[in-house]
Amino acid sequence: MFVAPIIDKPTHFPQNMFGHPAMKIKSLSREQVRSVDQQAIEDYGISGLVLMENAGRGAADVIQQNAATGRVVILCGKGNNGGDGYVIARHLDLMERQVRVVSVVEIESLSGDAAANAAIAQKAELDVQVATSAEAIESHLHDADVIVDCLLGTGATGPLRGIYADAVKIANRTKATRIAIDVPTGMDVDSGEADPHTFQAELTITFVAKKIGFEFDETQSLLGDIEVVPIGVPRKLLRPWVLPS
Numbered sequence: 001m002f003v004a005p006i007i008d009k010p011t012h013f014p015q016n017m018f019g020h021p022a023m024k025i026k027s028l029s030r031e032q033v034r035s036v037d038q039q040a041i042e043d044y045g046i047s048g049l050v051l052m053e054n055a056g057r058g059a060a061d062v063i064q065q066n067a068a069t070g071r072v073v074i075l076c077g078k079g080n081n082g083g084d085g086y087v088i089a090r091h092l093d094l095m096e097r098q099v100r101v102v103s104v105v106e107i108e109s110l111s112g113d114a115a116a117n118a119a120i121a122q123k124a125e126l127d128v129q130v131a132t133s134a135e136a137i138e139s140h141l142h143d144a145d146v147i148v149d150c151l152l153g154t155g156a157t158g159p160l161r162g163i164y165a166d167a168v169k170i171a172n173r174t175k176a177t178r179i180a181i182d183v184p185t186g187m188d189v190d191s192g193e194a195d196p197h198t199f200q201a202e203l204t205i206t207f208v209a210k211k212i213g214f215e216f217d218e219t220q221s222l223l224g225d226i227e228v229v230p231i232g233v234p235r236k237l238l239r240p241w242v243l244p245s
């Protein structure tokens with residue numbers, strides 16, 4: 001009988017979601033992660049749309065691995081974190097998942113890469129709804145099996161304002177599996193300080209590297225498990241933060 005050899009996985013060498021070896025990178029501040037994105041775009045000529053595509057596609061794969069069944073509702077905000085949500089929806093749809101995007105702002109108020117991906121989602125006739133009141137959000141979330149938080153990311157500052165606070169409050173009341181994209185909405189990426197209504201994630205899928213705010217004991221229960229998704233930023237650019245393997 002053939003017995004497959006047992007190959008020890010080196011514990012000092014982390015793996016990415018596909019089981020390939022992945023670089024380990026120090027936690028980054030808001031300023032550092034924004035500078036990485038900016039340099040990738042301006043110095044390397046990688047378009048923001050490509051970075052967003054990599055982010056959204058990687059996140060969709062991790063969602064599929066961790067919450068493989070049921071209705072997915074993706075809450076989207078006005079910025080690029082919301083833009084990621086439209087990419088995630090497109091890829092989950094390709095995986096034949098039942099997926100709805102719920103934007104808490106009018107689609108016309110989006111700009112740049114987020115507007116581009118929202119337009120693609122609409123042209124592709126994905127299920128995109130606008131819900132700008134607590135009642136409307138509630139009506140979309142009450143029977144969701146999985147809620148994906150693409151409300152706010154690294155661009156958020158201060159306590160949650162307006163409809164964002166309502167959306168998180170409603171999401172936290174449901175029995176759905178909650179997955180945060182990049183950072184749970186309501187948590188400060190640098191200090192870890194959390195709004196009383198911070199999105200309570202069972203899984204946080206974060207891009208490029210963990211964020212400094214994720215290091216604190218108090219933030220662990222809001223983050224859940226953490227998966228880091230690379231977005232195609234070259235190793236050279238990340239070199240100052242790569243940990244020895």
Ligand SMILES: NC(=O)C1=CN([C@@H]2O[C@H](COP(=O)(O)OP(=O)(O)OC[C@H]3O[C@@H](n4cnc5c(N)ncnc54)[C@H](OP(=O)(O)O)[C@@H]3O)[C@@H](O)[C@H]2O)[C@@H](O)CC1
Nearest residue numbers: 037051052079080081152153154155156157159160161182
């Ligand atoms: N190319 C890239 O850079 C890539 C970025 N990527 C993704 O983009 C994310 C960063 O996107 P971003 O910078 O657009 O900010 P984001 O967090 O979506 O929010 C901006 C909006 O928030 C609002 N707002 C702020 N604070 C608030 C509060 N307390 N309560 C309520 N609202 C508040 C603020 O509103 P304003 O005050 O301006 O009216 C503004 O409209 C990042 O986390 C990652 O997911 C990936 O796709 C990879 C490539």
Ligand SMILES: [K+]
Nearest residue numbers: 149152181183
């Ligand atoms: K988020």
